[in-house]
Amino acid sequence: MKYKLLGRSGLKVSELCLGTMGFGTDNGWGADAATSFDIMDEFAGAGGNFLDTANVYQKGTSERIIGDYLANQDRDYFVLATKYTLKDNQTNPNASGNNRKNMMRSVEESLKRLKTDFIDVLYLHIWDDITPIDEVLRGLDDLIRQGKVTYAAISDTPAWMVAKGNTLAELMGWSQFIALQVEYSLLQRTPERELIPMAKHFGMTVTPWAPLGGGALTGKYLKGDTGRVKPESNRRNENSERITKVVMEVADELGVSAGNVALQWMRQQGFSCIPIVGATKLSQLKDNLKTTSLILSDEHLKKIDEASAVPLGFPGDFFKEENVRINSFGGFYDRVEKRS
Template identity: 80%
Template sequence: MKYKLLGRSGLKVSELCLGTMGFGTEAGWGADKDTSFKIMDTFAEAGGNFIDTANIYKLGTSEKIIGEYISNHDRDYFVLATKYTLKDNITNPNASGNNRKNMMRSVEESLKRLKMDFIDLLYLHIWDDITPIDEVLRAMDDLVKQGKVNYVAISDTPAWVVAQGNTLAELMGWSRFVALQVEYSLLARTPERELIPMAKHFGITVTPWAPLAGGALTGKYLRGEQGRIKPESVRLNDHSAEITRAVVTIADEIGISASNVALKWTTQQGFSSIPIVGATKVEQLADNLKTVDVELTAEHLKRLDEVSAIKLGFPGDFFREDAVRINSFGGFFEKVEKRA
């Protein structure tokens, strides 16, 4: 597996990130500890070092399983990312949210479950629309200075908030966000309106969650197989089925799985992207790991772009129209100059 720099940092992470939301069997689904260990073994043997979890995944079981596994392996090899924000206990009114008190409490609890002295990458999990961004960044920077966190990141937050935060952090000399985690796939391209252009501007790596749209892009629902997506989900409507059929067609042409096509698409969009690959079975991960050997052609990308295209709205579509006008004027002026 190749390694990439995470955002504007010197941190080297694998080109695929292992998602561990399914580590644990709470709620009647997921991988037990032995299976989770085998999944992490498979990932590490392929050169994977980037692991993603959160304080609330499986009520903390995900962090516990990862902590037990890494405690018996080389801690320095792995780049462990976890998150804080969402409610993980009922002891107090500040057991959720982006505030400093919850951040500090959550990090201490995560470190205990992970059996670690530090977290490589700490994400704000979801914007609460209450806490000032300067409170978040100052607290994160304090954790970095304390040696409990190495790098900071943000997830599921409006582009303007992230932009304000990184600008403030640069001004104040605080740790800046190096990664942005958002839902992004061929069935969920709306981040292209604001979030991805913002990430490109600030040199932030995007780490797409649900790059396979909950399994919809694997083609299994087209084949009539069962899954955990509700029948009324937008991931299963007629347009989504059309996009999935295009993915399956290209996969058949190349001789690879639909998952490989869908995952690779997220990494060939002209910005730094490391998709989060979740797995509750070793064979699922084994197939997804084959993605690193895939390269989609310009023609493949064009077909996928056309079938999944979205309206950018204002100002994105306006800029596109303006670019056409500017190009037209450019041609006109070029002709005038030649005549002169």
């Protein structure tokens, strides 16, 4: 794999990130430790160095497995990202949320499970709509100054709050968010309305989770695999099936897997994007790694885009309306005059 800079930083990470939510079987599914080790070996052997986990994945077992693995590896080779926010125990009312107390406690617990002195990238996992953003930013900056965290990032948070946070951080001289993790795939393109344009503006790398729509875009549900996704899920409805069939058609034309096409589509969308590819089987990772050698033509991109596009709403669709020329003063007002 090639390496890319993560956001507005000098941190070099592999062009695919390994998602480890399935490392462990505490939630009734996933990969055991031996299989998880094999997956990480394969990933590292292909040049992968970017690992993504969280304090709550498999009730902490994901972090423990990674910690056991890294204990016998070159720790500095890997860029390790984890998250805080979600409740990982029942000890106190502040064992969840974005507050500083939970942040500090959660990081200390993650460091123990990961058997490391520092976390390369710490994500706020999900916005709690309670904690002031300046409390979050100051806490993250303190952890960075202490050397326990190297970079700050954010996940599953409204675009306006992320924008407010990075603007405040720039003003105060605090560490800014360098990456944004959100659900994004051909089945979930709504981040194109606000989140992705915001990330581009601030030079943030987008690290999509569920880039294959929970496996739906591989075509497995069309082939009879019921999986863990509920039938009424938007990953298993008429729209998702229609989109997946188009992806499969393109894949057949190119002689590659549907998953490769779905991943590469997002990597060619004109913004810094590093998909998080989860795997509980070695075969899944091996197939995902083939994505890095695939380039989609303009025709294929157009075909997939037309099949999966979502309304941008206002003002996105307004900006795209025919005859509106944002960069042409006269053209814009010609349109206004016609309307009036």
